[in-house]
Amino acid sequence: MSSKSQARRAQLREKLVEAAEVRIDREGLGELRARDLARDAGCALGAIYNAFEDLNAIVMAVNGRTFRALGQAVSDSFDGSEAPVQRLIVMSTAYLRFADAHTNLWRALFELKMTQDGPVPDWYREALAGLFGLISEPVSQIFPEMKREELELMTRALFSSVHGIVSLGLENRISGVPPEQIERMIGQVLRQIGNK
Amino acid sequence: MSSKSQARRAQLREKLVEAAEVRIDREGLGELRARDLARDAGCALGAIYNAFEDLNAIVMAVNGRTFRALGQAVSDSFDGSEAPVQRLIVMSTAYLRFADAHTNLWRALFELKMTQDGPVPDWYREALAGLFGLISEPVSQIFPEMKREELELMTRALFSSVHGIVSLGLENRISGVPPEQIERMIGQVLRQIGNK
DNA sequence: GGCTATTCCTGAACATGGTTCAGGAAAGGA
């Protein structure tokens, strides 16, 4: 066995992912540099490529963490006592707060796949499915008459809508739309949808 | 005067923007190369930087065209006889069709600003305002009781929602969501919102 | 038309940044 090697390798992977997370959070995905990561992790430039396939793989690892944290934030946001529409609003607000607090990390979640040609990785699909699971419950309470397929579509549609509002809302942060306004937009849309 | 110079310069600019548009449309923004553009336009590499500040400026010019074409597609999509909700759906469908037909060009519209730090350019703001103008009319018919500020927010919210649905819908094109499903999601959300 | 100043074009060179690789160091096994 090669426990020492393995351990060191794992430690390096951890340090690299940690460093990448900090740098992406602070500067954005576009400012991530292999040489900076090597310095942060105290390893040689080439060592990165021993621990990971390439820089992308590190970003993927960061995205995995981010996605888990995001899912956690959303599932921690409600206690189950809310009315369905209210719960959707609360969850969406948690989504907004997370995106606002970690805009660069959250953006990296979507920037990477846009650029890449390869298929969406499994963990991404699963994480998204997890989020959808949280949403589909209140959605099916709001629309008890809908069939499963239509409910799935509606769940996806609502998630996408909130994502769009947050995404465009945070985009021109400098020039407009403060988070409270974004929150109001989310409320407008979701409440309106609840008013059948 | 320097009519001949000016004309050639203008012609080069045109050829570069044209070439960039074709390449972005076909390969995506990420595959755009200065050297390819120079070859396409039949000029030297350095000549690009005489006609434009940098590559970004060319992409901006392409984005300007794209945005105009998108606005045209949306405003051509309705004839004014539709009921308000129906008009929103028709416009959104036009947006979807455009995004589906020219996904890479449409994505470039949003990818650039995300990466850049500078403020959003004026033409972008104006073009978006133009789109919002088209949307706000049916929105104010649907919500006659709303004040201007609330209407503006709702307009923005609905645009963002449709954008989000289209954006996430087209993202994993390979693995899921065909355009008809995206269209159904748009219909679900907008019709639901119209059902006050 | 000829002459000079200016402006533009050219492509080699530069800067940056991801990735590779030959050579040496460390770990594992006997």
Added chain:
DNA sequence: TCCTTTCCTGAACCATGTTCAGGAATAGCC
């Protein structure tokens, strides 16, 4: 202890945006 394997190192490689010195074309003027 010695050999094998594995890993680490950082210099070099390659791609790509951008610049720049030198030459070509153009403009203005007589």
